Amino acid sequence: MNCHYCGFNKGIPRHCPNCKSKSIRYYGTGTQKAADELALLFPEAKILRMDVDTTRKKGSHERLLTDFGAGKADILLGTQMIAKGLDFPNVTLVGVLNADTALNLPDFRSSERTFQLLTQVAGRAGRADKEGKVYIQTYNPNHYAIRFAKQQDYEGFYTYEMNLRRTLGYPPFYYTVGITLSHKQEEFVLKKSYQILQLLKEELTDQVKILGPTPRPIARTHNLYHYQILLKYRFENQLETALNKVLDLTQQVENKDLRLIIDNEPQNFN
Structure with missing residues (x-):
């Protein structure tokens, strides 16, 4: 079995890992x-x-x-x-x-x-x-x-x-910014996601619609858990300041293993 996202591979199991039964059937539409x-x-x-x-x-x-x-x-x-x-x-x-x-x-x-x-x-x-x-x-x-x-x-x-x-307020009528956080511990990345959500709510005006945080559709790759936040706006003067504060937060020592991606007008939400 091969993962096309991270390259991980392992042999096809011949027994159920729980009950050890050999009654295994393989399904797929690839x-x-x-x-x-x-x-x-x-x-x-x-x-x-x-x-x-x-x-x-x-x-x-x-x-x-x-x-x-x-x-x-x-x-x-x-x-x-x-x-x-x-x-x-x-x-x-x-x-x-x-x-x-x-x-x-x-x-x-x-x-x-x-x-x-x-x-x-x-x-x-x-x-x-x-x-x-x-x-x-x-x-x-x-x-x-x-x-x-x-x-x-x-x-x-x-x-x-x-x-x-x-x-629904999506491009080309609204601008979007995607924020993706990744960490090897799901509890940690979830906690930081909500911390950044609170920061954004404090820094941005109510003209910005904030969606998330939610797990990405492909929620885990390369042993990292991924969570995302989406910002939708038409006019927002405080956006650059708020995003810089998000960057500053991720530079703290306790967040040294936290990965952050800020994507202006993301083309893919998968």
């Missing part, structure tokens, strides 16, 4: 599992898999794409890395598995990124004279990002998304 299912459904087809595991070696990415473009494989299966920038005239069918996975992420850009991904991947089919088809697997077919992507309605998506962001 590219390797999908490749196994495709091989059962299309035993005659040659399948190429492109993900972080198959493209670790130098030149492997280009080699896989070259082989597929040369017709050495019938199916190219991969992660988002195959969604854009590829031009294969003979590709006439594109399928998207679990298209709405990103919609469940706690990020206000999740709908935008889902719409963007689906419109990009749909453009991989029928790029020459042949007609193309796109199949989208989703649990939320009525979600506006899925619906507008299906209709290829860019303006409709833009209008709907901007109305939501204006109502």
Whole structure:
């Protein structure tokens, strides 16, 4: 088993660590599992898999794409890395598995990124004279990002998304600052997060909306726990002063192992 965030790996367990039972089944919906299912459904087809595991070696990415473009494989299966920038005239069918996975992420850009991904991947089919088809697997077919992507309605998506962001107070109508704190002890980083929250409340005006602290969606990597605070504002003269005080707090001796990231207009909340 490999962690793609911190590189940690260990062998697959053969026994339950609690009851020692050998009755263990493995579940998953990753590219390797999908490749196994495709091989059962299309035993005659040659399948190429492109993900972080198959493209670790130098030149492997280009080699896989070259082989597929040369017709050495019938199916190219991969992660988002195959969604854009590829031009294969003979590709006439594109399928998207679990298209709405990103919609469940706690990020206000999740709908935008889902719409963007689906419109990009749909453009991989029928790029020459042949007609193309796109199949989208989703649990939320009525979600506006899925619906507008299906209709290829860019303006409709833009209008709907901007109305939501204006109502909820997100960019481009508000500015944002993300503060991330990390430490090897969760109790410590949680305590410091609330200490910084109190400092921000004292230094900033009520024009700033403060969200958090909350654990990051990927709450622990590299043996560190991560907590985040998000600031939303339109006008705030005290912001720089407040953030400098946050920096000063993290420079105290007792906080020497506390990691701090201040991200102006963060592009990723994962």
